[in-house]
Amino acid sequence: MMIEWVSYSDHNIKVCSQSLTDARWLPLALIWKSGGNQELFKTVGGELTEICKSSKDADSIALRKAKRWIDQNR
Numbered sequence: 015m016m017i018e019w020v021s022y023s024d025h026n027i028k029v030c031s032q033s034l035t036d037a038r039w040l041p042l043a044l045i046w047k048s049g050g051n052q053e054l055f056k057t058v059g060g061e062l063t064e065i066c067k068s069s070k071d072a073d074s075i076a077l078r079k080a081k082r083w084i085d086q087n088r
Contacts, residue, residue, distance in 0.1 A: 031072035039072035
């Protein structure tokens with residue numbers, strides 16, 4: 015199931031965690047912001063220690079990391 019864009023603090027986030035071998039998932043999210051003549055695209059990925067056994071868990075981590083990145087880079 016593809017998750018829609020999530021709005022957060024004038025940015026948009028799409029979680030797109032990556033399937034790995036052995037039914038494991040790496041958290042991954044795309045951040046997009048458009049304003050004026052500029053567009054920002056940023057990929058936020060999980061660390062090796064954050065690999066999950068389910069896509070739902072990985073997506074949750076990815077969303078949390080994306081929100082943290084937005085909060086720290088305003």
